[in-house]
Amino acid sequence: MSKLIYTCARQLMQRLYHRNVLDQSLIPVNKNFAFSFFKMFPFSKHAKSMLSTPSSLVGKENIVLLGAPGAGKTTVAVCVGQITGLPVIDIDKVLEKTWHMSVAQKLHEVGDELFLQEEGETLQRFSTTRSVISLTGSNPMHPRSMYQVKKNGIVVYLDVPFEDILERLEGMKVDRIVGLRPGVSMQEMLQYREQFYHQWYDVRVLCQSGDTAEAVAEKVLDGVKRYQDSKSEIFISTRSIAKDSEFMRAPSFFSDVVIEGLALDGGLYVPTDRLPELTAGEWQRLVEAPYTERAQVLLEKCIHPDDVPAVKLREMVERAYGHNFSCNKIAPVRHLTGNQFLLELFHGPTASFKDFALQMLPQLFAYCMPRTCNYLILVATSGDTGSAVLDGFCRLSDTDKQRISVLTFFPEEGINQIQKAQMISYKGENIKAVGVKSNFDFCQTTIKQIFTNPDYTGFLTVEYGTALSAANSINWARLLPQVVYHASAYLDLINQGVITFGDPVDVCIPTGNFGNILAAVYAKCMGIPIRKFICASNQNNALTDFIRTGKYDLRHRNVTISLSPALDILKSSNVERYLHLVAHGDGQLVRELFSQLEKQYHFQVPNALLKKIQHNFVSDWCSEEECLAAIYSVHRATGYILDTHTAVAKVVADRQHDRTCPVVIASTAHPCKSAAAVLWALRVKDISQQPIDQLQMLNSLNSLPSVHKAVLESLGKLHTQKGQVCPADPSAIMENIERFIQQKFMSVV
Structure with missing residues (x-):
């Protein structure tokens, strides 16, 4: 089979994203898939220009403002309406018209549970298009109605500091909201509600103390514009030349670069535009935030929601930086x-x-990967990357592990005993570590050459339905x-x-x-x-x-x-x-x-x-x-x-x-990762050659940082075992790759 067909097959399988396939068919329905076809076949210039023309999102014609009571949703909605000329609808007014009484009276009359039920049912019956909608603070607590709202609009979360909200509620003399009970403070209730706001928004506006309604409205519209214009956030190779970018190569999106790792021309993917810059006020909002929230905000700024929606990203962040740290x-x-x-x-x-990236990357990869082929992650490591990759991909679901495997190459004599022992201690059907009788530069160069060899990668794709990707820092x-x-x-x-x-x-x-x-x-x-x-x-x-x-x-x-x-x-x-x-x-x-x-x-x-x-x-x-x-x-x-x-x-x-x-x-x-050298530096005598003993000796010093229990436990489970070793020959590495694929994935011919 020709080089062109191999290359096309690889690109085709890499870009057929599962979440963009309609009714399990193979009909191309998204921009990524269409652009991949343009890479391979000479469609007309007019057809290309039609796809690249920005258009409004079908079925998402409302701008829906979500947030806590006192977040300023109604005021900001009015400003957005004035700027856009769209009608403004306040759900509080809709409820009062339906109930023939104020919202406060209704809550007092029926209590929290029945109030949420009737509020949700009213919202479910409500229908409008091309409007700016201000939700109530409790609407997001009713899932069925929010599904309806989200289906017909872009949901924008006004994330306002608690201090500002509490001050506004006090000024409005609001002392009762849905869910507030004796013994629970208003701030505790607002913090409890955050989980519901996080579940539904498409766009988050990080508001600052002192922001005017007009300023927040402008941020809302900027966020909506970004949400609608996913084609603005594209990636190119560091080696792209202007004429190549314009005429020969289609844009790559975040989902593409996660899967492909290395650009086809051997360069590294980078955003076409600089990363977004936060204002001083936005940074101040994050000073007292936990690490997970800081990560969420910054990654939302850098990953378009069309690639990874905010709610999915939050799930990944919580898994990546949760109990495993x-x-x-x-x-x-x-x-x-x-x-x-x-x-x-x-x-x-x-x-x-390496854990910071490699607890996150496997989840991004599993979400973005197409469902049309299997993937082998190739890794060259100088020590720490190997165990971090193996650990991260081991934490995927069983379903994902059936279709994603990891093969790590490391310099056999170029890492210490603990790093090697830690790597070979990971056992699983979808992971493997192989020592190479050379240095890291040889391992890394060989892997990069393999990625840019279309005959070999195309053969793996066609023969075994398996595409290659990378988890080294060459992956954005x-x-x-x-x-x-x-x-x-x-x-x-x-x-x-x-x-x-x-x-x-x-x-x-x-x-x-x-x-x-x-x-x-x-x-x-x-x-x-x-x-x-x-x-x-x-x-x-x-x-x-x-x-x-x-x-x-x-x-x-x-x-x-x-x-x-x-x-x-x-x-x-x-x-x-x-x-x-x-x-x-x-x-x-x-x-x-x-x-x-x-x-x-x-x-x-x-x-x-x-x-x-x-x-x-x-x-x-x-x-x-x-x-x-x-x-x-x-x-x-x-x-x-x-x-x-x-x-x-x-x-x-x-x-x-x-x-x-x-x-x-x-x-x-x-x-503990370099325990022998550290003990030597500290002039400890009679250092054991066994990694587990070295860690225990280090722990006995009662110094900071304290012993790393996860490493100690992993080495404690390690029995005497010998890892596989490969000669310093690119063809030998390629043979190892194919053999591993044969063992893991069934041949398709």
Whole structure:
């Protein structure tokens, strides 16, 4: 079968989304599917333009305002009506006309339960089109009527601070709402009702204290416009050239990039527009919010509801950052010394920062994937990613696990015993970890080459009904959740009284594949005032030289195995995304630079671009001896134990930070992940070679952070077992992939 047919088959299966298939048939009914056909077949230019023309959403002609009593729904509805010319309907008035009495009288007369029933029945009988509707505060508590409302309108949630609502209700002398009982405060009742508001909205407007009704109305209309115009939020490859984007390649949406991982031209997906920037007032709204709510708000801003509706996104966030994190703050900020603060990113199930993305990504993937084929997630890992991917995909439903499998490749001698033991301890029909007799760069490069080999990927699709995808930080959905914890750290410093909003901070991040530090750059794009990004490397310091000189030179370099294996990377994939960002989307330049890197193993950025990089970035590296010394000195001074990656960042922060503002050091792994090296640094004698014994020795020191129970439990269950090892040969890796698919998925021929 020809290369073209293989490629088309792969694209076809990747883009046939289950939620857009009508009556289980294969009739294309959504824009994503239609655009995938345009990629493959020469439809007329007129036909393409008809699909790309924005149009109103059929059956969603009302603008419906939802929110707590006192949220200002009626007042804002009037403003929206004045701007749009649409009629305004206040459901309170509809109820009073139906009942021939005031709402307050009705509630007093019949009580809460009967009131909700009659209110809901009245709303169910009500019908209108092309109107602005102001719901009552209790309408969302009646599900049958809300289904009817949602079917005929775009539901907008006016999310107003509790303090403002309570003040308004007091001013209106409202002391009784549905559900309020003796012993329950008004604020407690409003908090209880939030769950019903979260269940129904399509668009959320984050209102601020002091907002005028006119300002909120403008936000409502901006939100409705965004909701209707999903084609405005598209993604392109970092290597896209203007003529390719316009004539040869169709737009990719968030659902596409989650599934595809790597762009077909070898580049990385990025949004065509910058990430949305929150106002100071919107950030202030999140200062006292829990981590899950911060994540919800920021991800809603970055993921179009046409791809993942808010209610589904909330379910995913709650599952991702619920009981599987050992700290209720999820990503707490701890003072270390002076103006240095640690962002603890190791409280997830596998004790590394990778959990933040990889508890979320599998759920996004399972929701977005088409139902027409199976998927194999290919992962190259320098250690922590492997166990985090395996854990995340193990938590999917049994149904999803039947159609999604994970195959992880790691450098056999390039990770420590605990990382390896943790990976091979995961057992399941749909997951597997394979060691490779090489370094991480070989694993990552080979996986990227496989993704851009249409003959091989097309063969897997046609022969086994299986498409490939990625869970490394080359996947945009891996990177996006990481933006949240950098923003959250800044908000926590405000909450702790260290800074006020607008004060600058620096961040120092131990950096391997450049994804974590790039997520901090994106947090700045969204409005977090980060001043400097301090890039910390170990002796594999290609990034340090690049930031200092503008030359990315891999010639005459070999990866050196270190005590901080996540940094043992020379070819950092996400540098490509950063250059695309700082070069203002110059895909031609990015393509030329990375083509040169792939062919000649080096490139030099233009001087103007280097100045922009150095305006934001500072870089340095530390030796193994300095890393170990930092672990010892910090523990002796504070009683706190750093892992080997965080210690690298600590050394670099000490040297490069000017101490004029706080610096947040990303603590990317629990010290138990590098227990042997940590015990060595702390000058513990007679260190056992067994991972479980090393963790117990570390725990016996009674220092902070406390033992990571999930890792301890997983290693405690580990019996002596030997993982599979593969030679450093791309064809051998491809054979492993096909063999695993054969074992997991039935051949379709």
